[in-house]
Amino acid sequence: MIKIIHFKNYVKNYFKNVKFYSFILFSPLNNKDWNKISYTKSHFHKGEEYHKKFDDLPGRKIIWEIEKKIIFKFLKNSKIIAHLDFASGSGRISKLLEKKSQKQYLIDSSTKMLKHAKKILKNPIIINKDFTKVRIKKKFDLITAFRFFPNAEPHLRKKAIKFISKNLKKDGYLILNNHRNFWSLPYLIRRLTFRSDGFGMTHAEIKNLLNSNRLKICDYCSIGYFTDKEKSRIIYWPIIKIMEMFLFKKNLKNRLGYNVIYFLKKY
Numbered sequence: 001m002i003k004i005i006h007f008k009n010y011v012k013n014y015f016k017n018v019k020f021y022s023f024i025l026f027s028p029l030n031n032k033d034w035n036k037i038s039y040t041k042s043h044f045h046k047g048e049e050y051h052k053k054f055d056d057l058p059g060r061k062i063i064w065e066i067e068k069k070i071i072f073k074f075l076k077n078s079k080i081i082a083h084l085d086f087a088s089g090s091g092r093i094s095k096l097l098e099k100k101s102q103k104q105y106l107i108d109s110s111t112k113m114l115k116h117a118k119k120i121l122k123n124p125i126i127i128n129k130d131f132t133k134v135r136i137k138k139k140f141d142l143i144t145a146f147r148f149f150p151n152a153e154p155h156l157r158k159k160a161i162k163f164i165s166k167n168l169k170k171d172g173y174l175i176l177n178n179h180r181n182f183w184s185l186p187y188l189i190r191r192l193t194f195r196s197d198g199f200g201m202t203h204a205e206i207k208n209l210l211n212s213n214r215l216k217i218c219d220y221c222s223i224g225y226f227t228d229k230e231k232s233r234i235i236y237w238p239i240i241k242i243m244e245m246f247l248f249k250k251n252l253k254n255r256l257g258y259n260v261i262y263f264l265k266k267y
């Protein structure tokens with residue numbers, strides 16, 4: 001009986017969410033969640049359980065393990081005096097860079113997410129505010145912004161990049177990611193096989209944000225070539241891990257993975 005209900009829900013959600021015409025799209029559709037709740041408030045109820053997903057969901061875990069390597073590769077031996085983790089959430093990126101940074105600032109609108117960050121970090125400066133409603137006088141030599149840009153509404157993306165650029169020192173670095181890369185293989189295959197809601201973010205949209213904000217792309221790396229799924233009983237995850245690691249080590253310059261990590265510099 002439970003299986004029948006699950007199947008019914010699956011079919012109902014499929015017809016509700018999938019945009020059958022998405023295989024002919026040349027640019028992304030809006031995120032359906034934007035009509036329900038503003039992105040600024042979307043993580044008010046999330047905290048530790050968000051953080052745990054990077055360990056518990058096999059697909060997410062593989063991507064996170066490679067993301068760590070990419071971040072360290074970008075930063076090489078650079079010393080970080082002041083790091084701002086923009087939309088830091090539960091402190092995942094701050095924790096990774098804790099030993100590399102002399103001082104860490106985290107800004108996020110979600111109290112619950114920051115509660116977890118406080119728990120795992122030794123000496124952070126926490127700014128529990130909507131960034132559009134706050135002015136920071138300090139300038140940073142590194143700002144990170146993970147899992148923010150594609151999810152944020154277009155007007156919020158523009159405000160965010162302006163805020164970041166304003167608070168970044170000249171020659172300072174920004175690392176951000178687009179984990180919903182519209183022209184990646186997994187997203188393209190989803191659209192061609194009628195399994196997509198048409199959402200995503202393109203490289204052109206990222207570049208448009210950088211124009212007029214004195215930010216230039218120094219390097220980028222894409223991961224997640226085979227699937228954008230985070231859990232599945234029919235995927236043999238150890239093979240995915242081996243193949244993703246293999247491609248990462250090849251140091252290929254393409255944007256075919258669903259998660260593109262950008263290394264930028266303020267000029």
Ligand SMILES: C[S@@+](CC[C@H](N)C(=O)[O-])C[C@H]1O[C@@H](n2cnc3c(N)ncnc32)[C@H](O)[C@@H]1O
Nearest residue numbers: 040043087088089092108109110130131146147
């Ligand atoms: C998907 S989480 C990413 C967290 C973290 N950067 C990571 O990669 O694990 C996005 C975060 O952006 C925060 N956020 C969204 N809009 C915001 C705003 N206007 N000001 C500050 N934080 C915001 C949310 O509260 C949430 O914690």
